[in-house]
Structures are given as structure tokens and as C-alpha cells.
Amino acid sequence: MKIVIINGPNLNLLGKREPSIYGSESFDAFFSRLKASFPDHQLEYFQSNIEGEIVNKIQETGFSYDGIILNAAAYTHTSVAISDAIAAVQTPVIEVHISNIYAREEFRHKSIISKNCAGMISGLGLEGYMLALSYFIHQDQRHA
Ligand code: DQA
Helix, strand or coil, X not given: CEEEEEECCCHHHCCCCCHHHHCCXXXXXXXXXXXXXXXXXXXXXXXXXXXXXXXXXXXHHCCCCCEEEEECHHHHHCXXXXXXXXXXXXXXXXXXXXXXXXXXXXXHXXXXXXXXXXXXXXXXXXXXXXXHHHHHXXXXXHCC
């Protein structure tokens, strides 16, 4: 399967950024482990701090890839443009958050992208990305 992980703003600092909330592993280190665990699948990773670049990546991959795993970070709570991009494409999107957004500040409790996503995983750390990937793979095997 061809799956892209898209990470939004400040997630390039994973490992250094508020480790008590986001953990101490960099995304690159995690992504290497992920690729090693799923060698039969084509996994791509994209990160941007810029809203329009995230919209572009969703559009670019959203008609040809089998799945998009998206952590839109702070844009989760604000971006109509990203929410509309998810609705516009055909590829299913799973929303992931490393932290439990419902256990944090009130402004993080609302995701304006969830309603356009196949599902959402929040609060399970980096393992959330792995679970989203397993879901796409199992769904595909079920429908094969
Ligand atoms: C986050 C949660 C968001 O509220 C926050 O702005 C982030 C990361 C998470 O992965 O827990 O940057 O999406």
C-alpha cells in the first residue's frame, strides 16, 4: 500500500519540543522504526509548518495514495482550508494526535477536521501513527 504521513506545524521539533507531552523520540527515528516494521508497504513522510503546503500535499496524494495519516497539529483547531481539502479528496484520512487533546486546554478540544476523517486517534503517543497504519493495512487485506 502507498501511505503518506503528513505532520503539521512544530512537529519537526518532536523529541525536543515539550517532551513531557510529546515524548523524547524524534519523528525521523520513529519513522525509521515504522518503515522497518512495515517493509512491504510504501511509506512516505511529509512535514510542513505552512498551512497551504499541507493543503497541497493532501491534494497531491489524495487521488492516488491508499491512505493519509494526518496530524495537522495546531491547524486541527483552526483550518477550514485543511478540513475542506480532506473532504475534497478520495483517499481516506485518519487524524492522529500524539497527546490526548481532550485532556488539555479547552481550545484543543475541538477538531474542525474530524468530521471529514475516517477516524481519529488521540493520546496514544507516536503509537497512534502505527495503529492508523495497521488499520489501513488490515482494511485492505479484508477487502482483498
Ligand atoms: C497535537 C495537538 C495539538 O493541539 C497541538 O497544537 C500540536 C500537536 C498532538 O499531536 O497532540 O501541535 O496535534
